[in-house]
Amino acid sequence: MVEETVIQVINLYKSFGKQQVLKGVSFSVKKGELFYIIGKSGEGKSVLLKHIVGLITPDKGKVLIEGMDIHQATGVDALKLRRKIGMVFQYGALFDSMTVYENIAFPLREHFSLSEKEIAEIVKEKLALVELEGIERKMPSELSGGMRKRVALARALALNPGILLYDEPTTGLDPLLTEEIDNLIKDTRDKTGVTSVVVSHDIWSVIKFADRVAYLANGRIEFIGTPEEMLETDNQMLKRFICARLEDKLMTSLFNACRSRGSCTS
Amino acid sequence: MNVLRAIYNFIFELGDTALLFLKALYWSFRPPYRWRELFKQMEKFGVSSVSVVFITSLFTGMVLALETYTGLKKFNAESVIGSIVAVSMFRELGPVLTALVVTGRAGSAMAAELGTMRVTEQIDAMYTMAVDPIHYLVVPRLITGVTMLPVLTVISDLLGVIGGYFVSIVLLKINSHTYIRQMLNHTDLHDLYSGLVKAAVFGLLISLICCYKGLSTKGGAEGVGRSTTQAVVISSVVVLVADYFLTAFMF
Incomplete structure (x- = not known):
């Protein structure tokens, strides 16, 4: 089977005022792939993600979704x-004036004329997908950070999108919760086959599950490839980014253990 | 340089606000019409302000009667208090007072709500769900402003007249019959209508400014506070300036 390209980012440039954030970013993501974009904080990863969904208009270059700009x-x-x-x-960006149920029902109500029974069924199904049940009547303010992210995922899944973008899904979470969300991202991809692009600076999330990874630095994609290739990289900056303060060899063995188990904590 | 910058910013924001208005106008004629959202906004806007409008208008009518009485007594012309109170309430004080009170009560809430939604990315989230935030959020709020402010103004007019009547008849012992006859003689429907037209324009301006300030919020909780304050200050000033020009053009 020929792998189909769903997202194509071509030569993207963007600056805010005098600060140039993106200086010619190009890459493409294949259908069903779990694709990570990593890089230091403030390198424009989220900006790049917002270009893909159309929230920010580039100065130059284009983004093709299934061939359409x-x-x-x-x-x-x-x-x-x-x-x-x-x-x-x-941070989930749930509508805080609505209950969890209303949040997930929101895109359904806006785009389809479904009966209340059908909506309730879909909401239940999406909540089951993120392993949260029976919280339909709660308000977002009553949920923990991890739960809020799960509900946000359920809401994003409501329209059965072909592409899911995650903006820093594990930033600010404790290691166990990070693991939980990472698993959830992978499970969601496995269950629904959705093309997933994850912006993160958590190297372990990448090592565990990524199909491919792109390293964004200095406004460009400095590296793109599989996690295995990433470990063998010659790029000094990326090397430092991965290893942080670890020895190279130690890193390799940790990598192998982590990769084979699909977990860094057990 | 700072002056140039300020002028530039002013023109930029003016253009941006006008653009927001045009976009909202375009969207307001397109389905889906979200009646539920509209009625929710009307309830929030109207019901939240009605008690404040009630009290301010009542006392404005009362003080108006008291003030004019002291002046008119010198000429033995107390009987025209009724018409003075009614005409000033209908033409000026009703719409302007209501607009200012509503700015503080409902306008600030509007700017703060949209501002919070902006900084917590709820508006971006709405956009990614293929729902236009202007269509969903701004259109119902503008319609609410245009329709609810005249409604509140009618309440305000009524209470002002009641307040004036109470003070004149009960406290100042003016003959009720002459009071009411004088009032009806010197007030016509045009006074009421012109006030309501003003109120509708004020309502539109307040909603537009507060929506614009809310949507263009930047920089977290502090930004929400800043844009809410700006929304209230700008709306109040714009209402008073617009009041002069509307009066000048309408009469």
């Missing part, structure tokens, strides 16, 4: 294109 599309085309992409925001 998301920044050029207007009217109904733009809406259709945006429905193919779900996004999980860093």
Whole structure:
């Protein structure tokens, strides 16, 4: 089977005021892939992600979603294109005036005329997918950070998007919760086959599950490849980024253990 | 340089606000029409302000009667208090007072709510779910402003007249019959209508400014506070300036 490219980022440039954030970023993501974008904080990873979903318009370059330019599309085309992409925001971005149920039902109500019974069924199904049941009546403010992210994922899944974007899903979570969310991202991909792009600076998340990884630095993609290739990289900056303060060999053995178990904590 | 910068910012924001208005206008005629959202906003906007409008208007009518009485007594013209209170309430004080009170009560809430939604990425989330935030959030709020402010103004007019009547008849012992006859003689429907037109324009301006300030919020909780304050200050000033021009053009 030929692997189909769903996201194509071509030569993207963006600056805010005098600060140039993206200086010619290009890469593509294949269908069903679990693709990580890593890099230091403040390197423009989230900005890049927001370009893919069309929230930010680039100064130059384009983003093709299944061959269609998301920044050029207007009217109904733009809406259709945006429905193919779900996004999980860093802090969930749940509507805090609505219950969990209303949050997940929101995109369904907006785009389909479903009966209340059908909506309830879909909401239940999506909540089961993220392993949260029976919290439909709660308000987002009553949930913990991890639960809020799960609900956000359930909401992003409500429209059955072909592409899911995660903005720093594990930043600010404790190691156990990080592991939980990482597993959830992988499980979601495995269950639904959704193309997943994850922005992260957590190297262990990448090692565990990534199919491919891109390293963003100095406004460019400095490295792109599988996690195995990443470990063999010659790029000094990336090497430092991976190893942090660990010895190279120690890193390799940790890598192997982590990779084979699909877990870094057990 | 700072002056140039300020002028630039002013023109930029003015253009941005106008653009927001045009976009909202475009979206307001397109389905889906979200009646539920509209009624929710109307309830929030109207019900939350009604008690404050009630009290301010009542006392404004009362003080108006008291003030005019001291002046008019010198000419033995107390009987026209009724018409003075009614005309000033209908044409000026009703719409302007209500607009200012609503700015403080409902406008600030609007800016703070949208601002919080902006900084917590809820508006971005809405966009990624292929729902246009202007369509979903701004359109119902603008319609609410245009329709609810005249409604509140009618309440305000009524209470102002009641307040004036109470003070004149009960406290100042003016003959009730002459009071009411004088009032009806010197007040016509045009006074009421012109006030309501003003109120509708004020309602639109307040909602537009507060929505714009809310949507353009930047920088966390501090940013929400800043844009809420700005929204209230700008709305209040714009209401008073617009009041002059509306009066000048309408009469």
